[in-house]
Amino acid sequence: MTQSARANGVTAGRIDATQMQSNFSDLHEPYDVHEAVVAADRCYFCHDAPCMTACPTSIDIPLFIRQIATGTPEAAATTIFNQNILGGMCARVCPTETLCEEVCVRETAEGKPVEIGRLQRFATDTVMSKAHPFKRAATTGKTVAVVGAGPAGLACAHRVAMMGHDVVIFEARAKGGGLNEFGIAAYKSTNDFAQDELDWLLGIGGIEMRYGQSLGQDISLTGLQQDFDAVFLGMGLSAVNALSLDNEAAENVEDAVSFIGALRQADDLTKLPIGRRVVVIGGGMTAIDAGVQAKLLGAEEVTIVYRRGQNAMAASEFEQDLAQQKGVKLVCNASPVAIVADGRLTAATFAYTEVQDGTLVTLDETFTLPCDQLFKAIGQTLGDMPEALGLKGRKIAVDATQKTNVPGVWAGGDCASGGDDLTVTAVAEGRDAAMDIHATLMGAN
Amino acid sequence: MADLTSEFVGIKSPNPFWLASAPPTDKEYNVRRAFEAGWGGVVWKTLGAEGPPVVNVNGPRYGAIWGADRRLLGLNNIELITDRPLEVNLAEMTRVKKDYPDRALVASVMVPCEEQAWKEILPRIAETGCDGFELNFGCPHGMAERGMGSAVGQVPEYIEMVTRWCKETTSLPVIVKLTPNITNILQPAQAAKDGGADAVSLINTINSITSVNLDTMSPEPMIDGKGTHGGYCGPAVKPIALNMVAEIARSAGTAGIPISGIGGVTTWRDAAEFMALGAGNVQVCTAAMTYGFKIVQEMISGLSQWMDEQGHTSVQDIVGRAVPNVTDWQYLNLNHVTKARIDQDACIKCGRCYAACEDTSHQAISMSEDRVFEVQDDECVACNLCVNVCPVDNCITMETLSAGATDERTGKVVSDDYANWTTHPNNPGATAAE
Numbered sequence: 001m002t003q004s005a006r007a008n009g010v011t012a013g014r015i016d017a018t019q020m021q022s023n024f025s026d027l028h029e030p031y032d033v034h035e036a037v038v039a040a041d042r043c044y045f046c047h048d049a050p051c052m053t054a055c056p057t058s059i060d061i062p063l064f065i066r067q068i069a070t071g072t073p074e075a076a077a078t079t080i081f082n083q084n085i086l087g088g089m090c091a092r093v094c095p096t097e098t099l100c101e102e103v104c105v106r107e108t109a110e111g112k113p114v115e116i117g118r119l120q121r122f123a124t125d126t127v128m129s130k131a132h133p134f135k136r137a138a139t140t141g142k143t144v145a146v147v148g149a150g151p152a153g154l155a156c157a158h159r160v161a162m163m164g165h166d167v168v169i170f171e172a173r174a175k176g177g178g179l180n181e182f183g184i185a186a187y188k189s190t191n192d193f194a195q196d197e198l199d200w201l202l203g204i205g206g207i208e209m210r211y212g213q214s215l216g217q218d219i220s221l222t223g224l225q226q227d228f229d230a231v232f233l234g235m236g237l238s239a240v241n242a243l244s245l246d247n248e249a250a251e252n253v254e255d256a257v258s259f260i261g262a263l264r265q266a267d268d269l270t271k272l273p274i275g276r277r278v279v280v281i282g283g284g285m286t287a288i289d290a291g292v293q294a295k296l297l298g299a300e301e302v303t304i305v306y307r308r309g310q311n312a313m314a315a316s317e318f319e320q321d322l323a324q325q326k327g328v329k330l331v332c333n334a335s336p337v338a339i340v341a342d343g344r345l346t347a348a349t350f351a352y353t354e355v356q357d358g359t360l361v362t363l364d365e366t367f368t369l370p371c372d373q374l375f376k377a378i379g380q381t382l383g384d385m386p387e388a389l390g391l392k393g394r395k396i397a398v399d400a401t402q403k404t405n406v407p408g409v410w411a412g413g414d415c416a417s418g419g420d421d422l423t424v425t426a427v428a429e430g431r432d433a434a435m436d437i438h439a440t441l442m443g444a445n
Numbered sequence: 446m447a448d449l450t451s452e453f454v455g456i457k458s459p460n461p462f463w464l465a466s467a468p469p470t471d472k473e474y475n476v477r478r479a480f481e482a483g484w485g486g487v488v489w490k491t492l493g494a495e496g497p498p499v500v501n502v503n504g505p506r507y508g509a510i511w512g513a514d515r516r517l518l519g520l521n522n523i524e525l526i527t528d529r530p531l532e533v534n535l536a537e538m539t540r541v542k543k544d545y546p547d548r549a550l551v552a553s554v555m556v557p558c559e560e561q562a563w564k565e566i567l568p569r570i571a572e573t574g575c576d577g578f579e580l581n582f583g584c585p586h587g588m589a590e591r592g593m594g595s596a597v598g599q600v601p602e603y604i605e606m607v608t609r610w611c612k613e614t615t616s617l618p619v620i621v622k623l624t625p626n627i628t629n630i631l632q633p634a635q636a637a638k639d640g641g642a643d644a645v646s647l648i649n650t651i652n653s654i655t656s657v658n659l660d661t662m663s664p665e666p667m668i669d670g671k672g673t674h675g676g677y678c679g680p681a682v683k684p685i686a687l688n689m690v691a692e693i694a695r696s697a698g699t700a701g702i703p704i705s706g707i708g709g710v711t712t713w714r715d716a717a718e719f720m721a722l723g724a725g726n727v728q729v730c731t732a733a734m735t736y737g738f739k740i741v742q743e744m745i746s747g748l749s750q751w752m753d754e755q756g757h758t759s760v761q762d763i764v765g766r767a768v769p770n771v772t773d774w775q776y777l778n779l780n781h782v783t784k785a786r787i788d789q790d791a792c793i794k795c796g797r798c799y800a801a802c803e804d805t806s807h808q809a810i811s812m813s814e815d816r817v818f819e820v821q822d823d824e825c826v827a828c829n830l831c832v833n834v835c836p837v838d839n840c841i842t843m844e845t846l847s848a849g850a851t852d853e854r855t856g857k858v859v860s861d862d863y864a865n866w867t868t869h870p871n872n873p874g875a876t877a878a879e
Contacts (some may be wrong), residue, residue: 034515041513044836047796050816109793109837 006300009372010252012273014298020269023296027187027322028092028118036122040069043114044105051100051116056425057084061100065119076123078133085158085431086151088128088197089180090424091121092188095285097318099424128196132203137164139206142441145170145228147215150178151423152234152413154201155430156437160230161206163438168228170213178236179414180423182261185289186269187296221386225408230437233396233404233411234430238383243281243336243376250341256280256290256377263293272297275373279348280304281336282377284314290375291328302328303369307335307353308360335362339374348374382415392417402433410437447752448759449745451485453725454618454643454703456576458485458549461760462716462744465707465728466491466553466579466622469738471527473537477544482738483745486549488646488728491526491581492534492570494556499525499588505666508655508675519681520731521655523666523673525587526555531569538573550574551620555581555593558603563610577618580611580642582633583649585626586675595649598624601636608640620705623647623689625682630689634699645693646705646728648686650676679731683709687722691771694723711740713747720760721767775866782852782859783827783843785809785820791840792818798831798841806830823853 005014015023031039043065051061059080067076080087096102096117104113127133142165146157149171157167175181177194202209213219215235224231240255242248252275266272274297280287283306291304304323306313310332313320324330333353340347349368354361381394390397390405395417402410412419412429419425451461463486464470464479471490479487493499501524508521527534542550552575556562567578582598589596597603604621611619621637623630625648637645652674654664664672686708693699706724710716711732719727732740757763787798787810794816802810809824810831820831832841846852848861866872 038514044795044797046794047800047812048816049796050794105793105795 005298006276008276010273010275012271014274014276015270017268017270020297024186024190024269026190027185028121030125031118031122036068036073036119037071039115039119040065042106043069046105050103050105051114054099054103055083056099056420056422056428057087057090057431058428059083059087059120061116064123065114065116068119068123073123073126074130074133077127080120080123081133083431084424084427085155085201086180086197086423086427087120088124088200089151089189089194090427091117091124092193093180093184094424095316095318095422098316128200132200134158134162134204136162136205139166140164140441142166142229143168143227144230144232144437144441145224146232146234147219147224148172148178148233148235148413148415149176149198149209150234150236150413150426151180152236152416152426152430152433153178153232154198155427156232156234156410156412156434157207157430158201158204159431159434160232160437161204163434165206165229165438165441167207169207169209170215170219170224171209171211172214172235172238174211176209176211178234182264183257183286184264184423185260185293186264187293216384216386221388221406221409225406229408229441231409232402232430232433232437233389233409233415234413234426235383236414237380239381240376241379241381243339243378245336245339247339247341247345250339250345251343252345252373253339253341254373254375256282256286256375257380259290259375260286260293263297269297274299275371277301277369277371278303278373278375279369279371280375280377281348282306282375282379283308283312283332284377284379285316285319287375287377288315288319288323288328290377292323292326294373294375295326295328299373303331303371304328305331305334305336305348305350305369307333309333309355334367335360337362337366340368345372345374347371380414398429401436402429403436408440447749447757449485449749449752451726451760453549453705454577454620456486456549456551456618457547458726459547460485460741460745460748461720461726462741463487463549463551463705463726463728464733465730466551466581467730467734468522468524469730469733472529472534473541476537476541476550479733479738479741480541480545480548483741484548484738485726486551486576488551488553488579489534489538489575491553491555491584492531492566493526494562494566495531498528498530501525501528502668504668508666508672509679510655510681517731517735518679519653519655519677520679520734521653521666521675521677522650523586523675526553526581526584531566535570535573538570538575542574542576549576551577551579553579553581553622555584555588558592558597558607560610563607564614567611567614571615571617575617577620577643578611578615579620579622579646580607581622581649582607583622583624583647584676585624585650585652586673595624595626598622598633598649599627601632604633604636605640608637608642612641618643620644620646622649622707624649625685625689625708626652630692631696631699634693634702638699638702642702644703644705644725646707647693648682648689648708650678651682651685653677678709679735680709680711683711683715687718690719690724691722691768694765694768695771711735713744713751716744717748717751717763718767720763721765722771723765723768725764726760777865778863779866779869780860780862780864782846782850784822784825784846785827785829785831785841786844787818787820787831787841788839789817791837793837793840794818795836797834797836801830801834825854 045062064076064079101113107113146169180194278294278299280291295302334350338349396411410433413426449460466488470487506524510519584594588594621642656665706719707728716727
């Protein structure tokens with residue numbers, strides 16, 4: 001422990017470098033070969049397997065697990081990448097406990113599913129350092145613009161490039177990866193995996209990266225339509241919901257996504273400032289990622305406050321348990337009513353809530369949590385969009401093949417309607433859009 | 446607690462668990478440890494003729510196959526008989542028998558197929574105080590190339606001849622160890638009996654290549670790039686051994702000859718099964734080589750518990766109990782009709798029964814959209830494959846249709862009369878039931 005462990009305010013160096021390294025090590029240790037074979041052997045190779053149905057990218061899970069069990073993890077990786085080119089990242093960040101592993105028949109039977117996520121990581125890690133496993137088809141002379149180098153954009157770009165089209169990815173930031181690089185908890189993607197995966201993915205060839213290209217500022221949809229045969233929009237959600245309370249602009253009141261992004265980009269976590277008492281508002285994965293990482297950075301007290309009941313939290317039970325295991329306190333049925341600040345944040349006041357006749361009602365009874373840092377994790381929204389694009393709710397409207405209302409323009413990932421804001425779903429949408437783009441460009445549609 | 450003391454061809458031991466003649470019984474050090482661990486007896490590693498001993502390879506002697514988590518399922522062995530001088534072995538046997546008079550100590554012997562050789566060596570070995578002899582006509586590798594081991598065991602006339610020489614020479618019990626590398630186990634068993642053997646022991650190991658190294662294209666175990674067939678043993682061979690034991694126990698010519706059961710005995714249950722099929726005791730090797738001598742404690746406690754539960758007071762009570770129920774296919778009751786039944790509460794919806802039945806059997810299991818699997822009685826032939834592939838114990842069982850019920854597959858009413866193939870109208874050679 002360093003001197004400032006219990007210092008008030010937002011300050012760096014609450015814990016030493018060794019502890020920090022341990023705190024941010026892999027959440028799930030990778031399997032060694034023997035562990036993987038033993039874990040793979042637990043798979044029953046189910047007929048029409050429920051896990052496969054539960055996977056948004058429909059990976060042939062029993063097949064890839066059997067390929068691991070028989071000593072061919074490279075073939076297993078190909079089975080995975082055929083369906084999900086970001087299978088490496090999905091193996092790390094997928095909430096498997098609510099997808100494939102939730103429906104595993106061994107979960108049903110014993111409450112202990114086949115560890116599909118870890119097995120997928122074992123298979124995909126095996127080939128990450130090897131030659132790219134896919135080959136491009138002969139070039140078609142067609143060009144595709146992809147906006148956003150996140151999971152949806154990358155999945156789309158890889159697939160259309162593989163089909164022989166030439167792709168340019170326009171990325172607003174200076175680095176690719178999207179939420180894989182900026183958005184998820186560091187202990188889920190260690191050793192710069194997002195960038196390694198991006199480099200590996202680009203090994204397919206035919207994809208040009210252009211960074212610092214923001215839609216509406218540096219590039220326009222009409223410009224892209226003129227210059228390319230097809231356009232895919234996968235720029236995610238760039239705006240953040242606000243609490244709409246006084247003092248929201250006070251010092252140390254921050255967006256959780258910005259905090260997580262800064263943490264992911266930090267070279268030295270001991271130099272990253274964190275509050276002594278931290279409050280996170282929200283109930284999704286972002287709230288958990290922010291709360292847990294705040295605790296791991298050395299915050300003494302971290303409280304996640306969610307306005308509804310715990311079973312309504314978007315974060316999975318596994319994530320909730322993880323937070324509590326790390327010492328994060330979960331307070332449910334409480335809604336923020338005041339940010340107490342004196343130029344700088346000092347506390348937050350919440351009112352208890354209750355569901356009355358199906359509606360969430362804020363009660364008069366309140367409590368105040370002293371805090372020196374507050375993270376808002378109450379959702380993200382679409383940034384400014386080209387006017388031509390039709391919206392559905394607060395997202396870009398797309399059909400079942402990811403087509404927008406604008407001919408020649410497809411969209412997928414968090415910015416598009418449908419989906420569930422999961423990496424794996426974004427990959428599926430990017431991939432499916434690519435197949436439809438290909439069919440359209442080749443005249444099949 | 447059930448009495449586990451065993452008397453096999455007059456040889457007494459505190460329990461029916463002997464260590465087979467094999468690497469674990471090669472020397473005094475091991476055998477003393479085995480007896481301390483609780484083994485009822487040992488068959489000492491096969492002794493050869495006096496003079497320079499055989500030599501073993503200096504590379505791997507064993508190959509293996511594994512199940513999940515590297516559980517050893519089958520072992521293959523190319524080790525020869527003892528490679529230590531005869532006098533050393535005899536001196537050690539003498540000391541061990543003197544210190545453990547209550548344990549069985551049987552000498553395994555393999556010398557060339559010459560009368561003189563057998564008649565000279567047995568009396569010398571008998572001086573150790575051993576309780577009997579086991580003639581090694583079983584080893585399929587190495588020694589067989591020199592006209593011994595399974596090379597003798599594959600020629601019934603040689604078995605009878607050598608057995609007779611031995612019986613003429615010694616008053617101690619003579620057990621003949623049989624090779625399974627033959628087409629009909631009854632012939633060598635009959636030959637042993639005809640030669641005057643007191644018992645047979647089986648099975649010795651099975652010719653095998655455990656695997657092929659696909660990098661070097663060599664069979665395993667590999668010695669300098671080459672491999673040879675070795676003797677296969679361990680849990681994988683048990684079903685083959687059980688059948689051979691049962692055939693000897695139930696066939697008119699050989700029934701009644703004492704049998705020492707060998708082949709993949711790993712637990713008390715395996716031992717009980719061998720004994721139920723007619724073995725008077727069992728010999729163990731691979732299980733000890735895999736887990737060490739301590740496993741005998743589980744075998745003792747398990748057999749004892751089971752015998753108590755069943756009300757068997759002595760080991761002799763269980764020997765051969767299942768033999769009357771081993772029959773020929775032609776005598777199986779064709780009027781016995783069963784159907785698979787799936788316990789929906791126990792079902793975990795993996796669909797393995799469906800895949801097995803739909804792809805490879807009789808399309809007798811239906812699958813609904815919400816993964817409910819149900820047996821279609823009008824297609825189910827009761828093959829039992831679904832039971833065998835189901836990962837859940839007792840989830841799928843076979844229900845016997847009672848007399849008077851209609852078999853929906855055949856449309857026939859189930860009869861409780863016994864009727865077999867010998868009287869079936871489809872059998873061209875059927876004889877009318879009298």
